[in-house]
Amino acid sequence: MARKLSIMDSGWLMMETRETPMHVGGLALFAIPEDAPSDYMESVYRFMVEVDGVCRPFSQKIQSRLPGRLDAAWVEDRNFDIDYHVRHSALPRPGRVRELLALVSRLHAQRLDPGRPLWESYLIEGLEGNRFALYTKMHHSMVDGMAGMHLMQSRMASSADENLPAPWSGEWDKRKKPRKKSVAVAAKAGVLDGAGSVRRGAGQLVDLLRLPKDSNVKTIYRAPKTVLNRRVTGARRFAAQSWSLPRIKAAAKKHNGTVNDIFLAMCGGAMRRYLETLDALPAEPLVAQVPVSLRSADQAEGGGNAITTVQVSLATHIASPLGRLVAIQESMQAVKTRLGEMQKSDIDAYTVMTNMPLSLGQVTGLSGRVSPMFNLVISNVPGPKDTLYFNGAELLASYPVSLVLHGYALNITVVSYKDSLEFGVIGCRDTLPHIQRFLDYFEASLAELE
């Protein structure tokens, strides 16, 4: 029973090249239980591979016979081979987070096999501090953006004693009521409801493009060309770290702002520092492409699409940390005001119109050679507030591992988990040196606002 891919999802397959694999990942850190036996890691691996069948979407692969994959459909993989998808790895000593990030950087650079279900999960032992890690990658055509991480988290337990099958176990198909609604559907991209919306969406875009380039109100094609906006190779560097949410909230309160304001200011400050070190800071402010949810958290459970992307100034041209924060807040407020004036269907049209050139740029090979639409993608996604468990082990941290594109060599994504904001920075290893320095720069930029 084949299920055809949407044009948007097929697009992720079409955009994939050796240099730009189109999968997203999650890196989760767990505590080894105190009473764990010496063969504990082997038992976790067995828990992961000794499953009673495999559920969707983990069981399905792409079937396509036409060039360009226009007929791509999901079909069950009859030769499903769990040992291929679930892998047991280890870190060399001393097993610091540094060694973990080096391994994840390598694993994230490898393309998924297009002839199999488009996911792999790595159980990684040898992490110091009595911890272990789980790195899972899924193709973007299988799960949108953060949906993969949400899918994994929705299949973790809420206590150490609760027994749940592995996230891909066939037992999930047998459960009549899914424990939590999968977010996969909710994160799908918009569908236009009529030609009128397209006209109004286009009108919004034309209005915004008429604004001067130094205005705080941003849209696509208002970004300076920077080192971030070059062609990429297939190699990656991943950096990750947790920041205290109460700390960020205190800074937000001090400056009459939101957590997201402080987060964007941390990004703006870090980008300014990074580009200054490379002697590559442009005179005009960097523009971030930011996915925005249009609904409250309560509404999100209902499913359906309510996400758009907006362009926000990171005010990297302003030296003063406080001045930068204010400019970022103004830019974000201008976006919100404008979105508030638009109808839902017009926003959908605007979303599609501002994202279409991105896909076209990838497929035509122009991206990274012409002016960038924006400088980088920055996402801030709410995550679980309560402690989660995987096969009895407590989830300590959960970092998103996103993707980069030609012309967009860096991505910063954060998710919240309990009292932390979990930063994941992914970049092209060859285009951008010293990506791990962003972690220091985030910290310095937060400290400036405290």
Next chain:
Amino acid sequence: MARKLSIMDSGWLMMETRETPMHVGGLALFAIPEDAPSDYMESVYRFMVEVDGVCRPFSQKIQSRLPGRLDAAWVEDRNFDIDYHVRHSALPRPGRVRELLALVSRLHAQRLDPGRPLWESYLIEGLEGNRFALYTKMHHSMVDGMAGMHLMQSRMASSADENLPAPWSGEWDKRKKPRKKSVAVAAKAGVLDGAGSVRRGAGQLVDLLRLPKDSNVKTIYRAPKTVLNRRVTGARRFAAQSWSLPRIKAAAKKHNGTVNDIFLAMCGGAMRRYLETLDALPAEPLVAQVPVSLRSADQAEGGGNAITTVQVSLATHIASPLGRLVAIQESMQAVKTRLGEMQKSDIDAYTVMTNMPLSLGQVTGLSGRVSPMFNLVISNVPGPKDTLYFNGAELLASYPVSLVLHGYALNITVVSYKDSLEFGVIGCRDTLPHIQRFLDYFEASLAELE
């Protein structure tokens, strides 16, 4: 200073697909010295990455602008990134050879980045028995067949105290006299010296093709179609084990044969057992493609090409182990007699003519869909007789990791090291199940002849 690739070497680039990466590898096992400090593995890794420049061929990448890579040339990689090429890995506990083979199977399935020098080396810690491993892969366009392993071994020390730089260190370029002559040149394929040779080579081929299919005298296109001769996927399984050379020599003496006779009989017996288990044993004998050196070991030091490939019956249709050995010996003897009657230039022509269809089959996509030229490639290559050392650690074993092609899903290669014959079996994970069983089947087939 660009150095153009030969047509043969360009061929390896042209034949490469995601399903058939064209690199070869070596897996070396070492003893951790008894007095090693706790950070010994980190010091080995530093020895590997903290090099004073990088020597050829490790420093060179492919430059090519034309489609089909007809203009491919080796050029120095100005952005050479040693941390990319030399990697530090570890095995999950208990760190058996089983876990090592699983890791090497995965690593060998990944294509090398065509935008960089075409090699990677993995230092692998966590191997039980106080050992560590080194897995190195190089593209076939960079080093022919076994030449990569010979290159690595030629840069190992002959005592624990001898200090040599890492195999890729730039210091090798500064040494005026190379310590041992690289075998890379010696293993290059033949060049025809005239049209007469082509005619005589073709005549030999036509003569052989006229022989009945059940004759012990084999050439290309006399092989039955088997499960080995299907299209392959990109996934691999690698199995490896050492056998005692004195044991094999004793069996050879008992049957008035050579070590190579017993080796081929081990392969024939294992293939018969394997195909019987799959209920897929053909009525006609399997035909192995076997590279043969045309010179004595003394002459080999002189360099230049003297290798051809011959087709030998594995006599898998004969149930009796002794009858199988005799048939294999007769088939090999017939090949030797025929080669002895041919001139060197005619052999070169015959070699090129019998190997050309192999490359064509890969590039046209016909291989694995039409009748196979032979059933599998089996190589037996002499290796070092004395103990080697790497950064003070004794080399315990050294297994070749070869490649598979569409239509040729299995390869058995052995090298000798001291008193051992080191077997490496590489196969397509999806085409051929249970490749690790070959190790048991080799043992059973040897025991039958003792």
